[in-house]
Amino acid sequence: MKGKTFKISAIKNGTVIDHVSTDHIFKVMDILKLNESNDVVTMGTNLESKKMGKKGLIKIGGRYLTKQEADMIAIIATGANISIIKDYGVENKFRVEIPDIIENIVKCVNTNCVTNAYNVPTRFHVINRKTLKIRCHYCERMTDMSEIEMV
Amino acid sequence: MSFEKHDIISIRDLSKNEILHILDTAKKIEDNPDSRLLENKMMASLFFEPSTRTRLSFESAMRRLGGEVIGFADPDATSLKKGETLWDTVKMAENYSDIIVIRNPVEGSARLAAEAVDVPVINAGDGANQHPTQTLLDLYTILKEKGTLENLNVGFLGDLNYGRTVHSLVVALSHFNTNMFFISPKALKIPDSYLDELKQKGIQYHEEEDLFKVSRELDVLYVTRIQKERFPDPLEYRKYVGVYIIDRKLLDHIKPELRILHPLPRVDEIHPELDDTEHAVYFDQAKNGIPVRQAILALILGRIK
Numbered sequence: 001m002k003g004k005t006f007k008i009s010a011i012k013n014g015t016v017i018d019h020v021s022t023d024h025i026f027k028v029m030d031i032l033k034l035n036e037s038n039d040v041v042t043m044g045t046n047l048e049s050k051k052m053g054k055k056g057l058i059k060i061g062g063r064y065l066t067k068q069e070a071d072m073i074a075i076i077a078t079g080a081n082i083s084i085i086k087d088y089g090v091e092n093k094f095r096v097e098i099p100d101i102i103e104n105i106v107k108c109v110n111t112n113c114v115t116n117a118y119n120v121p122t123r124f125h126v127i128n129r130k131t132l133k134i135r136c137h138y139c140e141r142m143t144d145m146s147e148i149e150m151v
Numbered sequence: 152m153s154f155e156k157h158d159i160i161s162i163r164d165l166s167k168n169e170i171l172h173i174l175d176t177a178k179k180i181e182d183n184p185d186s187r188l189l190e191n192k193m194m195a196s197l198f199f200e201p202s203t204r205t206r207l208s209f210e211s212a213m214r215r216l217g218g219e220v221i222g223f224a225d226p227d228a229t230s231l232k233k234g235e236t237l238w239d240t241v242k243m244a245e246n247y248s249d250i251i252v253i254r255n256p257v258e259g260s261a262r263l264a265a266e267a268v269d270v271p272v273i274n275a276g277d278g279a280n281q282h283p284t285q286t287l288l289d290l291y292t293i294l295k296e297k298g299t300l301e302n303l304n305v306g307f308l309g310d311l312n313y314g315r316t317v318h319s320l321v322v323a324l325s326h327f328n329t330n331m332f333f334i335s336p337k338a339l340k341i342p343d344s345y346l347d348e349l350k351q352k353g354i355q356y357h358e359e360e361d362l363f364k365v366s367r368e369l370d371v372l373y374v375t376r377i378q379k380e381r382f383p384d385p386l387e388y389r390k391y392v393g394v395y396i397i398d399r400k401l402l403d404h405i406k407p408e409l410r411i412l413h414p415l416p417r418v419d420e421i422h423p424e425l426d427d428t429e430h431a432v433y434f435d436q437a438k439n440g441i442p443v444r445q446a447i448l449a450l451i452l453g454r455i456k
């Protein structure tokens with residue numbers, strides 16, 4: 001049934017984000033602010049994957065994500081792979097890693113936090129990578145990454 | 152170690168050695184006060200919510216060392232709804248002072264203020280979050296009374312869920328291999344995030360609902376208020392609050408050296424009949440706020456190294 005496999009066209013230069021769970025694909029788009037960008041973005045969900053069953057994939061034409069930018073998606077898409085494509089070839093490939101500090105991506109759950117009261121950019125320190133615990137830089141409230149909401 | 156120009160925002164920012172250096176400096180100042188130590192230094196005292204106790208303690212600490220104070224005690228709350236006001240107020244105060252002391256009910260506001268200005272900032276309470284000078288004076292009191300901070304058995308009694316002073320003291324004492332006893336009703340137990348932290352640091356702790364089951368082991372008992380507002384059902388509140396009032400009955404269940412602390416003001420969780428026992432140190436504790444705050448001011452203002 002080869003003919004039925006959905007293909008996303010190859011890009012000449014840019015970034016491919018692979019092995020994102022289908023549930024998270026729109027959040028990844030949010031974090032990278034791809035909905036606001038002028039880059040050519042192609043996206044697929046429910047693609048077949050040997051590893052994951054179903055997976056999502058994003059290709060961004062003409063833009064090279066830095067390691068730092070890519071790591072920001074690790075807070076929701078832990079297993080994602082990043083490929084930097086130059087002239088149709090893979091120039092560099094890496095797995096995203098949860099960063100030490102998460103800036104202005106997630107909201108603080110504490111309604112009395114200065115970031116919510118005064119519209120200040122948020123900042124969190126990652127306390128435990130395994131249990132995905134983060135602490136607000138301002139109000140010091142601990143949050144499970146599973147409870148987070150995007151800015 | 153230099154504290155000059157450092158902010159004091161959270162007890163988490165201080166290492167064990169930094170804490171000990173502050174307490175050591177407090178002792179020196181208390182033993183040998185110098186009424187000209189902070190001459191020509193100006194402290195801005197910005198109290199966005201009233202807290203007479205803390206404000207007077209800071210202002211007295213500054214003035215008794217020859218420093219000067221400007222500020223406000225309780226601005227009209229309606230004019231503070233906008234974020235610019237907090238930001239603008241500290242920026243303005245920066246022009247007139249060498250150090251800013253800030254109290255604001257919004258959590259994280261002191262950290263934000265410290266990021267806004269170049270002069271050092273001391274957090275005098277940001278909502279339910281931090282009140283580091285309170286924690287340091289608690290530690291100073293324990294050190295004075297017990298002669299050490301190491302390896303003590305410390306009990307915490309009352310509202311351990313919302314109690315800011317308890318949370319900060321737990322974090323601070325985890326530097327000193329404290330054996331901790333958390334004594335509270337289940338509804339007011341200490342949040343799991345603190346227990347996880349203790350586990351990670353290898354600190355021993357015990358959770359207990361009945362004070363008398365563990366009171367004989369304690370060197371220090373830290374009592375906090377149980378606030379009525381925390382209970383949706385007033386009957387529930389009355390049930391709990393009765394159990395967590397201590398009085399002379401406690402004296403049959405303790406070591407003779409037990410010391411009882413309380414951040415004050417108390418409501419009725421410690422019966423006044425305990426006040427003149429050697430165990431009660433809560434009034435000294437409040438007094439200890441002066442040398443501790445003087446030490447912090449003198450260190451940050453660079454008048455003591």
Ligand SMILES: [Zn+2]
Pocket residue numbers: 108109110113114115136137138139140141259
């Ligand atoms: Zn926060």
